[in-house]
Amino acid sequence: MAEGDKDTARPGPHHTGGQTRGATALGEDFAGESYHADLKGQRNYHDMLKLDQLLSAQPVITGEHDEALFFILHQVKELWMKLMLHELEAVFPHIRNDDLRPAFKIFARVKRIQENLIQAWHILTTMTPADYLAFRDGLGQSSGFQSFQNRSIEFIFGNKNRAMIRTFEHKPEIARRLTELLERPSLYDEVIMLLARRGYAIDAAVLDRDWSLKRGKNDSVMATWRDIYYDSDKHWGLYELAEDLIDIDDLFQTWRFRHRNAVERVIGHKIGTGGTSGVGYLTKATTIRLFPELWAVRTEL
Numbered sequence: 001m002a003e004g005d006k007d008t009a010r011p012g013p014h015h016t017g018g019q020t021r022g023a024t025a026l027g028e029d030f031a032g033e034s035y036h037a038d039l040k041g042q043r044n045y046h047d048m049l050k051l052d053q054l055l056s057a058q059p060v061i062t063g064e065h066d067e068a069l070f071f072i073l074h075q076v077k078e079l080w081m082k083l084m085l086h087e088l089e090a091v092f093p094h095i096r097n098d099d100l101r102p103a104f105k106i107f108a109r110v111k112r113i114q115e116n117l118i119q120a121w122h123i124l125t126t127m128t129p130a131d132y133l134a135f136r137d138g139l140g141q142s143s144g145f146q147s148f149q150n151r152s153i154e155f156i157f158g159n160k161n162r163a164m165i166r167t168f169e170h171k172p173e174i175a176r177r178l179t180e181l182l183e184r185p186s187l188y189d190e191v192i193m194l195l196a197r198r199g200y201a202i203d204a205a206v207l208d209r210d211w212s213l214k215r216g217k218n219d220s221v222m223a224t225w226r227d228i229y230y231d232s233d234k235h236w237g238l239y240e241l242a243e244d245l246i247d248i249d250d251l252f253q254t255w256r257f258r259h260r261n262a263v264e265r266v267i268g269h270k271i272g273t274g275g276t277s278g279v280g281y282l283t284k285a286t287t288i289r290l291f292p293e294l295w296a297v298r299t300e301l
């Protein structure tokens with residue numbers, strides 16, 4: 001830390017907010033620096049982050065070297081998904097209250113998380129087909145296809161599909177939670193309801209429908225976005241919201257595409273452990289548009 005930063009440093013897991021009780025000197029190289037050495041009974045980094053649990057939660061199935069990368073990468077991605085869900089849940093009330101400023105703050109964070117999720121595929125390219133095949137049989141029928149957090153994110157964004165819940169029937173609580181997400185309005189549905197509250201003429205059928213169905217393009221929603229994009233100065237907040245959504249859709253599609261390519265590098269066109277056609281299935285998924293009118297409106301401007 002630069003000398004000038006000392007005053008603005010905030011307490012974190014490695015910083016105790018200026019307490020000096022029990023401080024121990026660091027020695028000659030760090031003259032004047034001290035640290036807390038006696039942590040018995042004190043809140044500390046290791047216990048606070050539950051590192052014993054976290055670092056012993058990596059399965060060893062075959063003991064092959066690259067299994068560690070495979071499991072840690074999945075777990076890291078699940079943690080980022082957990083944070084993304086936490087943020088996305090928090091954005092709903094802001095949209096419902098027509099309060100866009102805090103929503104923009106959350107979207108900025110969601111996008112950074114997505115960038116991290118995309119970046120993380122790079123490391124998978126260091127795993128060759130032979131490295132993966134060495135432990136693949138040990139995975140049985142396990143697959144990211146069974147990631148309930150990924151499916152939750154898809155449902156929240158509006159990529160609804162009831163059939164996807166079947167794979168969670170062995171986990172009734174998760175199946176129940178996914179059914180709840182399936183049957184409630186998606187984030188994009190909430191945005192369209194906001195457009196209607198702001199006075200735009202949105203078809204009644206879009207505002208009151210079976211939320212469990214994936215929606216297609218609608219002319220009244222298209223016309224609304226067209227107005228907003230034509231006169232962005234007048235509708236700045238909604239324009240910014242639309243651009244945030246298209247960023248998120250773009251990043252999500254990039255995530256799918258990078259996964260699809262990483263998978264082809266490793267298993268070619270073999271069938272997936274989850275039972276799908278593998279790369280064929282993943283390729284179809286790369287064409288999904290979460291917010292269809294926001295893409296289509298560009299052709300009309």
Ligand code: HEM
Pocket residue numbers: 070073074077078124132142143144145146147150259263266267271272273274275276277278279281282285
């Ligand atoms: C060598 C590494 C990997 C391979 C070979 C692989 C392969 C596949 C395949 C073939 C599928 C299609 C479903 C099926 O299994 O039949 C799939 C789906 C999926 N994988 Fe991976 N994957 C790998 C790594 C990862 C990692 C690190 C994650 C991180 C969480 C992940 C997340 C997902 C998700 C979320 C799906 C569902 C996609 C959807 O339904 O749209 N995969 N994977």
